[in-house]
Amino acid sequence: xxxxxxxxxxxxxxxxxxxxxxxxxxxxxxxxxxxxxxxxxxxxxxxxxxxxxxxxxxxxxxxxxxxxxxxxxxxxxxxxxxxxxxxxxxxxxxxxxxxxxxxxxxxxxxxxxxxxxxxxxxxxxxxxxxxxxxxxxxxxxxxxxxxxxxxxxxxxxxxxxxxxxxxxxxxxxxxxxxxxxxxxxxxxxxxxxxxxxxxxxxxxxxxxxxxxxxxxxxxxxxxxxxxxxx
Amino acid sequence: xxxxxxxxxxxxxxxxxxxxxxxxxxxxxxxxxxxxxxxxxxxxxxxxxxxxxxxxxxxxxxxxxxxxxxxxxxxxxxxxxxxxxxxxxxxxxxxxxxxxxxxxxxxxxxxxxxxxxxxxxxxxxxxxxxxxxxxxxxxxxxxxxxxxxxxxxxxxxxxxxxxxxxxxxxxxxxxxxxxxxxxxxxxxxxxxxxxxxxxxxxxxxxxxxxxxxxxxxx
Numbered sequence: 137x138x139x140x141x142x143x144x145x146x147x148x149x150x151x152x153x154x155x156x157x158x159x160x161x162x163x164x165x166x167x168x169x170x171x172x173x174x175x176x177x178x179x180x181x182x183x184x185x186x187x188x189x190x191x192x193x194x195x196x197x198x199x200x201x202x203x204x205x206x207x208x209x210x211x212x213x214x215x216x217x218x219x220x221x222x223x224x225x226x227x228x229x230x231x232x233x234x235x236x237x238x239x240x241x242x243x244x245x246x247x248x249x250x251x252x253x254x255x256x257x258x259x260x261x262x263x264x265x266x267x268x269x270x271x272x273x274x275x276x277x278x279x280x281x282x283x284x285x286x287x288x289x290x291x292x293x294x295x296x297x298x299x300x301x302x303x304x305x306x307x308x309x310x311x312x313x314x315x316x317x318x319x320x321x322x323x324x325x326x327x328x329x330x331x332x333x334x335x336x337x338x339x340x341x342x343x344x345x346x347x348x349x350x351x352x353x354x355x356x357x358x359x360x361x362x363x364x365x366x
Numbered sequence: 367x368x369x370x371x372x373x374x375x376x377x378x379x380x381x382x383x384x385x386x387x388x389x390x391x392x393x394x395x396x397x398x399x400x401x402x403x404x405x406x407x408x409x410x411x412x413x414x415x416x417x418x419x420x421x422x423x424x425x426x427x428x429x430x431x432x433x434x435x436x437x438x439x440x441x442x443x444x445x446x447x448x449x450x451x452x453x454x455x456x457x458x459x460x461x462x463x464x465x466x467x468x469x470x471x472x473x474x475x476x477x478x479x480x481x482x483x484x485x486x487x488x489x490x491x492x493x494x495x496x497x498x499x500x501x502x503x504x505x506x507x508x509x510x511x512x513x514x515x516x517x518x519x520x521x522x523x524x525x526x527x528x529x530x531x532x533x534x535x536x537x538x539x540x541x542x543x544x545x546x547x548x549x550x551x552x553x554x555x556x557x558x559x560x561x562x563x564x565x566x567x568x569x570x571x572x573x574x575x576x577x578x579x580x581x582x583x584x
Contacts, residue, residue, distance in 0.1 A: 263524075267514065279581040283574050295535050298539065298559075301542070
């Protein structure tokens, strides 16, 4: 808590700065793509949020494992805090994808493997959040949601590859990768990288903020319990 | 474990709820589809694999919320948890009982309903085989969902929200195998993948379900 007290403010400032610079640069100071026109600029929102939607679930998985193995209460609360942020990222990615797909593919939605697995990920997020809010005892809820997160991860990955089998894709491959020779042009790449860093920082800041309020909520409940007993 | 299996199957049959109800539900879903999409035979034949699989899946879901709930309420689940049989075995047995009372009868009547939907005759064998292979996975995954929600008062709706996304791979491979068979293609690949999912699920998920039950009994 003491460390995060000091870190919170700068973290939000840096995250905000990176987002403003990355998205602002991307939106206003990059050339239009020769075929896609200005719609290409939605990449500065779509790619980072999609990346964070998956990373948020991965973080919840790690936090759930830490909770199940070490019984560290903060990790359970961090997993709980990350879920709504992750579901928001998923929604933004789906929405920006639809907005981009309408002029480019001629349709708001296509049952493409990537799109479909994102929709399934969204459903997993919903179930996870609903389970947290349905169980009253916090420790029971933490245990049950951790189990759900573990099994859900396995089946989210399974579904990701099962849908490949079911339908061929319309979505382009990865825009960025470390091991390919041909990548996106530097003009688009630098602002995209800054914007991705901004979303990572924003995610960390939001999760820290939400975890802190969860911890405080827990403390308040403990104090209330003690007073009722006394 | 065999005693438990007998008891659960017996209870499901006598209570009149699970056994016939799932079948009737399956029938109704299949009968309602032509009203929704129109009676053209080609259209029905095209969507028949998906509709039959979806109907089986929903019928399976219907009786899940009582899988552990009744035993939880009258305390027999506590006794089962302290019994010498491991709780994982209890989960597996109960899932098996659920499969015998829903999955198996659904598999048996599915070809008849397939004929109602104008499913080509060659695909009927594939339909039976995929349901036979795939529905155990539905029961075991459902047992996991039921174990998660057993302590809740109104867990039914939450149960479907938790379980249905887990059914996606099973549904994809099951329906795809039938679709391939009805198009006259070989359905070996999706069939093997379906078997893979079932075996993996049966091997791993009971541990998670038993863990969730222990948490809820604490």
